[in-house]
Each structure stands twice: as structure tokens, then as C-alpha cells.
Amino acid sequence: MSELRRDPISGRWVIIAVERGKRPSDFASVSQKRKIKGFCPFCPGNEYTAPQEIIAFRPPNTAPNTPGWTLRVVPNKFPALQIHGELNKRGEGIYDKMNGIGAHEVIIETPDHLLSLSTMSLKAVEDVLWAYYFRITDLKKDVRFKYVLVFKNEGEAAGASIEHTHSQLIALPIIPHIVKDEMNSAKRYFELRDRCIFCDIIAQELEFEKRIIYQNDAYIVLAPFAPREPFETWILPKRHESRFEPREKSFSLLAETLQTTLKKLDAVLETPPYNYVIHTSPFQDEINEYYHWHIEIIPKLTKTAGFEWGSGFFINPTPPEEAAKFMREAKI
Numbered sequence: 001m002s003e004l005r006r007d008p009i010s011g012r013w014v015i016i017a018v019e020r021g022k023r024p025s026d027f028a029s030v031s032q033k034r035k036i037k038g039f040c041p042f043c044p045g046n047e048y049t050a051p052q053e054i055i056a057f058r059p060p061n062t063a064p065n066t067p068g069w070t071l072r073v074v075p076n077k078f079p080a081l082q083i084h085g086e087l088n089k090r091g092e093g094i095y096d097k098m099n100g101i102g103a104h105e106v107i108i109e110t111p112d113h114l115l116s117l118s119t120m121s122l123k124a125v126e127d128v129l130w131a132y133y134f135r136i137t138d139l140k141k142d143v144r145f146k147y148v149l150v151f152k153n154e155g156e157a158a159g160a161s162i163e164h165t166h167s168q169l170i171a172l173p174i175i176p177h178i179v180k181d182e183m184n185s186a187k188r189y190f191e192l193r194d195r196c197i198f199c200d201i202i203a204q205e206l207e208f209e210k211r212i213i214y215q216n217d218a219y220i221v222l223a224p225f226a227p228r229e230p231f232e233t234w235i236l237p238k239r240h241e242s243r244f245e246p247r248e249k250s251f252s253l254l255a256e257t258l259q260t261t262l263k264k265l266d267a268v269l270e271t272p273p274y275n276y277v278i279h280t281s282p283f284q285d286e287i288n289e290y291y292h293w294h295i296e297i298i299p300k301l302t303k304t305a306g307f308e309w310g311s312g313f314f315i316n317p318t319p320p321e322e323a324a325k326f327m328r329e330a331k332i
Contacts, residue, residue: 005226008189009182009197014226014314024231024268025252031054038166042164044069044111046234051075054105055134057127071127071292072108073135074322079104080170087144087173098282101170103139103148107131109199116154116165118262128167132278133246135169141285145171147179147282150244155273157300172212182279183291190290197299198292202216211320213264218247223320223327229302230318231327235295244293262332265299272299273300 003016041049046068051067054073062068075083081102089098109128110120117125130269136148152167153159160166161180175183189197205211205222213233223235235257237247247253279285280293308314 006258007224007226008201009185011181011315012228012312014045014228014316016226016319017317018201018319019314024270035313040109040113040162040164040217042162043113047072050106050234051077055131057059057131057222067111069111070124071110071131071300073131074106074108076104076106076168081172098173101144103142103145105135105169107167107169109166113164116262117152118259118266122252122255122259124207125259129139129251129255130246132167132169133244133251136244139169139171141295142171144173146284147175147181149176150278152274152276154275155300156215157273158275160273169227179279179282183281183285186290186292192258196240196290198236198293200293201240202236211324213324214260215255216257219255221257221261223324225320227316227320227323228314229298229300230316231265231272231299231301231323232266232316232320233297233327235261235297237294240289241293242281242288242291243286244278261297261327264327264330265297267330267332268326269299269301274298275300 002018002131004013005016006013007154010215040046040291047053047065047067050072051074053060053069054075056064056069056073057071058069078089079102081104083101085099085101087101088097089096091097107128109117110124112120115124117128132150134235136150139145139148148169148171150167150169154165155162186197189195193200201222205220212220212224213223218238220236220238224232224234235254241247265274274297276297278293278295281288281291285291302315302317304314
């Protein structure tokens with residue numbers, strides 16, 4: 001029988017439709033294995049096609065905006081929000097609005113067009129995480145911004161318009177409502193029990209083990225109890241950490257965790273398109289006892305249709321326990 005499951009953090013309900021049960025091979029998706037086809041603005045030698053780099057990891061004998069880099073961060077050529085200007089918050093009757101002020105940046109993760117986060121070197125994955133951290137830390141200095149959302153669209157079906165592996169960040173003058181909902185729920189839980197709900201989830205999953213995909217000394221990878229999509233996967237630090245930052249001045253263990261997880265997804269789902277987001281505490285409340293930063297990875301295997309849009313429910317044909325087992329046992 002199908003089950004209704006409630007996510008303990010967001011309060012969101014999902015339907016685990018076991019009658020529609022699907023194995024990994026049942027999901028028809030276009031493999032994201034890369035091919036060189038035509039001009040790529042992110043490949044070395046084409047730096048002139050992008051805005052001037054904000055930061056780059058490159059040897060000291062190479063000039064900015066030239067080849068030789070191993071990672072570049074550039075402004076998005078077609079930004080969702082503009083960096084220059086004032087917010088000018090105002091009302092229009094009962095409606096609220098402000099100018100579209102923010103920062104929209106692209107992290108070009110490697111000069112090699114054929115690599116991805118799951119196939120590049122572990123050091124290169126670690127550099128990507130450092131780039132996220134450096135840019136969040138810098139953008140935090142701008143008093144107009146309250147939050148930076150880091151996200152990755154891998155594959156056309158996941159929203160990527162350029163094949164060359166990259167991720168993005170958008171600095172916002174408001175806190176995204178999904179993050180705010182998670183934080184409010186976590187705060188209520190802490191006020192009631194004097195414990196972090198994420199820490200309690202981790203402790204319970206470690207006890208029962210059936211939804212654990214992978215773990216090392218510092219991080220744990222879980223199939224959440226009430227996943228919105230098949231093979232939705234979360235990465236969390238095992239100890240309480242409210243903001244995204246390096247563990248003991250190193251991202252090596254997180255890089256290993258992220259790459260292992262993506263390799264498992266590639267093995268089980270034949271290199272699927274996916275999105276991931278980093279949820280961390282907002283600038284105004286970065287250090288707290290109730291919220292726990294994490295990475296949410298969502299393969300693009302199903303389509304959102306009328307029922308989902310009209311009800312807010314998600315229908316997931318693969319129980320997370322089965323998804324976790326497939327990923328846990330994947331040979332990488």
C-alpha cells in the first residue's frame with residue numbers, strides 16, 4: 001500500500017507510491033556524459049566571451065582572463081539580479097516590491113570540457129568547495145545581502161544551458177522561503193526539546209541504518225525519510241554545524257563525500273541530470289544551535305504535473321529505503 005510521509009523539517013507531505021514502484025533502470029533519462037560539440041564559452045581560450053573573472057585558481061605566471069586557470073568564477077552574463085543599485089523597498093497597495101539587486105555568479109569548475117564533479121580529481125572538487133566558501137564570505141560583506149544560495153544544474157533536463165560543468169550562486173536581499181521554513185521549523189523543535197532536529201535525524205538514521213548511503217568520519221549521506229523525488233539525497237556534517245564552512249580548515253572530507261555520492265548516482269542511474277543546493281544559515285544568524293547546514297541533491301527523473309502543483313504534494317515511486325540500498329551497494 002502507498003504511504004503518506006511527512007518530512008519532519010519542512011512539514012511537507014509526500015506520497016510514496018509503492019504501486020508505481022520503480023527500479024533505477026525504469027527511469028528513462030538522457031545520459032549527461034559529455035561530448036565536445038561546437039563552441040563552448042567556458043573552455044580555455046574563450047575567456048574573452050565571459051565577463052571579467054572575479055577570482056580564479058591559476059599559476060602566478062598567468063594573467064587574469066587568459067588560459068592557465070584550473071577554476072574560474074565570473075559574473076553570470078545574463079544575471080537574474082543586478083549587483084549595482086539600491087534596494088528601494090516600496091509598496092504598491094497591498095503588494096511589496098524592491099529593485100532586483102543581488103549578485104549572480106558562475107563557478108566554472110574545471111578547464112576540461114569532458115570532466116564532471118564525479119570524474120575530475122578530488123583536489124579539483126575540493127577547490128570548487130573553497131570557491132563557494134570564498135565567494136559567500138566575500139558577498140557577506142555587502143549589507144544589502146541576507147543570503148547566498150549555491151546551486152548546481154547538471155544537464156539540460158536540470159536547467160543547464162551550457163554543458164561544460166559549472167555551478168552558480170545568487171546573493172539575495174531576502175532569505176529564500178524554503179530556507180526560512182526549514183529554520184522556523186528547526187527553531188520550534190529546538191525550543192520544545194532543546195536539541196537540533198537535524199542532529200536527532202542523524203542519530204536515528206545511524207541507529208537504524210536503512211537510509212544511510214555513505215558516511216566517513218565527518219559527513220553522512222542519507223536518503224531522507226520523505227523524499228520529494230526518487231533518489232533524493234542529503235549530505236550533512238555529523239557534528240552540529242549551522243553554516244557552510246571548512247572542517248578544521250579543510251574541505252577534503254566533504255569533497256570525498258560529495259564526489260562519492262555523485263559517483264554512486266552516476267553508477268545507479270547512468271549519469272542522470274540533477275540539481276543540488278546548499279542550505280546554510282542566513283548571514284544574520286549564522287551561528288546557532290538549531291539549524292544544520294546541508295546539501296540536497298535531486299536527480300531529475302520525474303516531471304511535476306497538475307496534482308503536484310495544485311496540492312503541494314510530491315508523488316515518489318521509489319521508497320527511500322530502496323533507493324539507499326541501490327546507492328549503498330553501487331560499485332564505483
